[in-house]
Amino acid sequence: MFDADVIINIFNVDKINKDAGRIKALQEYIGESYFDYLAGLPDLVMLMDEAHRYRAKAGMKAVAELKPILGLELTATPKTVGAKSVDFANVIYRYGLAEAMEDGFVKEPAVATRANFNPSSVSPKELERIKLEDGVHAHENVKVELDIYARETGRPLVHPFMLVVAQDTAHAREIRETVEDDKFFGGRYKDRVIEVHSALKGEESDEAAEKLVGLEKDGKTEIVIHVNKLKEGWDVTNLYTIVPLRASASEILTEQTLGRGLRLPYGARTGVEAVDTLTVIAHDRFDEVIRQAREDGSPLKVKAVQIGNGGDVSLEGAVLLESPTVLETVLTSKVEASPDKPAPAPIFDTQEARTVANVTLQVIRQMERELPNLDQLKRPEVQEKIAQRVAEITRPAQGTLEGVIAAADVGAIVATVTTKVAEQTIEIPEIVVLPTSEVTFSFSDFDLTGLDRLTPQPMSMEITIHELRTERRRTIARTLADRREERFEDYLVTHLIDHDEVDYDATADLLYKLAGQMVAHLRGYLSEDDDVENVLLTQGKMLADTIFSQMMAHYVETPTRYVGKVSKGFTLLKPLAFKVTDPKAVRDFRKPVVPAGDTRKHVFDGFTKCVFPHQSFQSNEERLFAVLIDTHEPKVERWVKPGPKQFQIEYRRHEKYEPDFVVETATEKLIVEIKARKDMTDDTVQAKATAARTWVGYATRHAASYGGKPWRYVLIPHDEMTENATLAGLVAKFNMQAIVDEDVALEAAS
Structure with a gap:
């Protein structure tokens, strides 16, 4: 805390720097009487935003007139402005872009190019056109992803735009003519472009500025072209695609370029990759950008994105495919059939x-x-x-x-x-499952072993000082006086409680018992207490780590407990939405995708028992399971891959589990999850399974109250999805016991 009467924040520094009457400008800005009051304060502390602008002489002199005892400066660019900028030497706290990315406070940057594309094979003008076109593909792709996210979550729809960085004003005008031409995507972007640079005058400049201000809410503007005119004060959350033209790799990686689009529209990452990613189109600098981003000291770790059919962004564009349930369609729509895909008869x-x-x-x-x-x-x-x-x-x-x-x-x-x-509906009750406690850690009682192999010796109590310029060395003595603990055991316990797994209040007795055993061991071969204390002081952390390693062998984890509550007897299925390049390109689910790893990139149809006409699968094994239950299992009545928000199952605080499949047979209902064999024992997979078992326990109890079908949870390893697998065999082998309340198990009926 500062012993000051007031903290003042001054923003309009550019006005003060440019105004010859800088003191007068400052007086006008904060008010003359208030200025006089501040100037007379003995303990004025000033908080100065955009601090790199204050280093101009006029601005600094104006600030000096107030005679502050302390100035706290805030800036995203801690260096002076101008051609010969100098880094600030008075930085007391720095939180950089790398830390913000690591902590999830900004979007993840990704750099995109076409697969197997050689930029030198085309002319510079053609290269720019290709980059602009691919930027539009990326932009249209994220538009659909954001639309799907808004539909699935109920959150506000974000209208993304694309930023094109031009070399100069003439180049900007040329780009605008290109993107507004009828030959560029059929003239789709006419009247959807803002051009911003210093050559704009009068009404044209005012109009562009007005559109910039409203860019986050204006769904009409889709492309912004600028020439380094967008400086401080222009921060948006809906920039998702950047096309830097005629820029070097270093220029692309600058925070001034990327920083425009790193802000998150929902204030935090969503966990949906497309919603959390900023894409930079860099065909001619792709390898160089990746290389520089990987260098030590780079604040950025960028992801690579491929543009092209079969890649992350298709050249065929992206459209939204809405898919209500089959029942809703035949009840409320005029169903149009096609020769290859007959439609169900309307009711x-x-x-x-x-x-x-x-x-x-x-x-x-x-x-x-x-x-x-x-x-x-x-x-x-x-x-x-x-x-x-x-x-x-x-x-x-x-x-x-x-x-x-x-x-x-x-x-x-x-x-x-x-x-x-x-x-004809799968009856899925709404059961809210919440963790009732976080995981707790404890250690069972035990005694240290193998201490006879551990015999650390006292170390010299001198400090060596090496002078870098003269290469001379000297030593000074140090004492234990300022480091003494009341008990020798405290030297060890201090290090032990640094471990996150150790709760001092819960394990204090065990900690001091083990520390006492270590001290007793040291005293067994060291005759002087000074030597024992020396070892504990100089090598205490090593000894504590030895104790902790043995503690972990007696580590006990108390799993999270879950509680459920039935809030709705049933929930009608909500329509699904998919991103496709062409609705006619939807695949028959019985035909495998080659390579199998591309299965997740497609949308499928052709089902006879699925309650939706369209579904997508995260793996080929999921598709194989759909073939099994839809085609080969006569006891299966209907099934679905539920959409987001259909289930309210939290397996950790604020982290929700969305099951892969819900299957209804003649006698029971199943929640089925398919996971890679190597992930079956993963902590997250097991936490989801425990929460899901709680859900089916409550669902079974609810169904029993009116004679409904029981529920079971089935967790299947991916390599069990073979051509000769049966649903009954998989359920018998991999179903998991249901849970309700305090570990009261409910056996689902066979």
């Missing part, structure tokens, strides 16, 4: 009837907390209640319905919809 023939069906589904969603299970939808009194609500909602819009659909017909439609929903 209602008229648009008016489909409108009432859609409203009925919305009312059912509103009643998820009221009804304990889906079978309740078949009850006449429930159908009548729903029909009344539907009639009330549709009545204001009955200008088109009046006289076409009678009130009795609304009731009939409601009866049809509710019955179909009850019979």
